[in-house]
Amino acid sequence: MVDTFLSVPEFFEGEIGESLQSRTETLSLFRELGPPDLCHALKTNGRKDLGSYHYVSGVDASSSATLATYITGLSYEMEHNPSWYSSKNPYKLKGGVYCCFNAFSRVDLRVEVCIPGTVLTYVLNARGERQEATPELWQETYLSAVLRAILYADDTNYRLAGYRKLDPIPTMEHELRFLLAAENLFFKGWQLGSEPEVQVATIVLNHLSSGILKYFGEASRWEQAVNLFEKLWSREPDVATLVARSYLGMNQEVKAVQIMHRALHQNPNNYVLLHIQCDFLREKGKLDWATRLAEQAVSCAPSEFMTWSKLADCYVDAKQYSAALFTLNSCPMFTYNERDLHRLPQAVRTHLPIRPLAAQSKLLDEDSANDNETDVALLRLPAPALRGTFASAYKILTKLFSQIGWDELLKCRSEVFVMEEEYRSSNTNENDVQQQESVGASDTMQRPVPAEFASNQEPGQGKKEAGHWMSFTEKRLCERWLDNLFMVLYEDLRIYTIWRAELAHYQAQSMPFHKTATDWEILGELALRLHRPVEAREAFLECIQQKFSPKAYQRLLEHCADANNVEQTLSMALHLTAYNYRWYADSVYPGSVAMNLFKLIKNEGLSKVSNTLISMRPPQAMLRLMQKQYFAYAQEFRIPGSQY
Known part of the structure; x- marks a missing residue:
């Protein structure tokens, strides 16, 4: 195409400026750090104008000059596009607008550039009114941009198509x-x-x-x-x-x-x-x-989730399991607010170029597996959808399960909470109730009988004034959200049990056990949630045998770095670096790849890690990229271990 950038992603607008208008209309909805920066580009061939945009982070937002430089630098991307020379009417960059959200003052700082010509800087508030960009607002905007790049470097909510990441x-x-x-x-x-x-x-x-x-x-x-x-x-x-x-x-x-x-x-x-x-x-x-x-x-x-969850976690470590469950039930839960993002109008055309070095790496092969037959039961597991305080509470519940098992967990639950049958009829035969609440044989799982719950119970209800501050003389009602988490855990355990039973059966028959790559990826995440790291590693290895999976490589990277396995960590880092580079991530740090490599460098020294990479004989393009990025960064910033 003669109207596209060589290596910068683009979304083309139906109406010029509609992405800017959409951002303006949603400014009042941003609650925390704000969305990624938005860069709008205006192109012309003398007869027709085109508007496109892309997301970006890590650009120096300390002045209008630095943001204007980013926009004008896009001209280089067009002037060096090989298809540019074969067109009689090539497009040129006419100008652009850079938008960066100031999370302190809740305003959008914008820099408009006309090429050649002027640079206009202003601040837009939630009402769409323009204000002057003062030095104080510039500093706030700069720090907001850096914090977004740092905190959301690996945030799954920010894995957006066409999101360019630079070093902040x-x-x-x-x-x-x-x-x-x-x-x-x-x-x-x-x-x-x-x-x-x-x-x-x-x-x-x-x-x-x-x-x-x-x-x-x-x-x-x-x-x-x-x-x-x-x-x-x-x-x-x-x-x-x-x-x-x-x-x-x-x-x-x-x-x-x-x-x-x-x-x-x-x-x-x-x-x-x-x-x-x-x-x-x-x-x-x-x-x-x-x-x-x-x-x-x-x-x-007492109104903070963190204090109750920390106490519940301590009780689990101390093997005071009833106290842990009682305390977990007391946690005040908060509604999870999604990250600040705004929906832009549907692009009429998308341009996601593959940069030459990414193609040369030969480490990416994302289309080698057919996942059309992914197990629907795996896709419907509810646990991956948990967010915020509910996800944190679930981690404590699974930790408790990993220590005492499903049978003991249900027994502990019935000791702490009023069960549904007990609540409905106090005259029910006790043995019958216990029979209903127990699980079956070790090779089967029954759904847990519901506990009676209260949706509006105050945190700490049941706290005693005399004696030990957390007294268990009476059962309490189970919160609805915790009752739901037991069902989430049941679904995780049910699928996990089926998986391990099927695998054992096929192995006993010396038969191959077939799953799609996506199945293996989900099973790996499932095993991690249930604190089964060995089974998780096996699943992720099976996954990457079939296709390139950034999630599986990421999990294996963490495992290998924790085990201080230099060669395997470098292998995983190579694949993830190629993937990140393919999807316009030029940033080195912060990020999980850099963090895990720096862990190796701290333990083994930069020389050993660097020499090990050379001995692995990766593609030259990737060797140069790894050395240029991570190893040069380690020396520049004097990461521990970089001196030897």
Whole structure:
């Protein structure tokens, strides 16, 4: 095509500017960090104009000049398109608009470029009114853009077609700019919102603090985080939680304990700090002490999901299973809000070019498997649809199941909650009720009999004033959402049991066991949910034998990196890097591939990891890309292990 970019994705508009209008109309709906940046391009061949757009993140949004440079740089993509020269009326870039959402002030900052000619910068609020772009708004916009790139690097909700990802912090100079902006705006971070498990964002629990911790923590570069947080600590005592967490990341435990001790004397009700101390003690095997701290955190913040879920998790570790189930039922659940995205008008044409290096890698073969016969029962499993607090609660429930099994879990459930038959008739014969509630033989599974539930029960209901604060003298009603999670777990276990029984049967008969690649991918995720890592790895390996699956490769990458298997980790990283590059992700870090490779470099040293990759003799294009991206980045930012 003579009107397309060589290596940049595009969605062509039916009416020029309709993507910008759609974004304007949905500005009032954005609640947290906002959507990815939108770049609109206007092209002309002298007789006809065309409008197209694409999503992008990682572009330096610190000034109108940097955003204008991104737009004008698209001209290079057209001027070097080979088909350009074969046309009598080639299209040229006439101009463009770059849109970047300011998550602090809830406005859209836009830069309009005319080629050649002027650059117009303005701010658009939720009412569609234009405002001046002040230096303060620019800094907020810049930091918002960086945080989106950091926090949503691997977010499945942001796996959008035509989404171009660039490095948000490509050099140390850019990192200094990020640190300065983070310091200046730190105490406004609560305005950005927080993770879905947090009910009320605070100074230390918000997207800004999470972005800082993720950026420095996943690369094991905690010193920079400590330097920033210690400066802020002098202005706000609660920042001690972030200082202590960073020192623990550096393995300076004595320093961290001293900070926690001092901070808790100043504010004994700091539940975030109590949680950090709780996790520290759990790692040391001091489960009783950790549980007492988790109980104290619940008393400090009884309306937060995090405090109740942490306590339930501690009870599971301490093998107090009835208490764990009782506490899990007390968790206040929040409605999950989807990530900020806006629906754009249907594109009349889509251009998703394959970049030459991606084709040269020879590592992608996504169409080698026919998944038309994917098992419908697998596709209908409800667990993958869980989000936010419900997904977190389900993890605790599956952890409890993995320790005591299905039979004991149902028994524990009937001891804690009023069962339906008990509720309906107190004169029911006790043996009959127990018979209805029990499961069958070990090779079968019955659906759990419903517990009686209450949908509007207050968190902590049933808490006793005398004696132990969590008393179980009476059964309580089961929340509707927890009753539903038991059914979700039942479906997971039913499918898992069928899978393992069928596999054992075929193996006993020395017969091949056939599943589609998508079946294997879903089964791998199912096994992970049920804490069966060996079976999960087997399923993911079966999956990638049939087709390229980024999800399966991602799970195997994590497994191999945790096992410190250098060659296998590099193999998985090669495939994922080729895939990411194919889909316009030029960013190195943050991201799971970089994080797992940096873990290897920290443990084994950069020289060994680099030499191992060379010895594997990957395609030259991929070898150069890996060296240029991850290894050069490790040296530039002095990742631990890069010096040897």
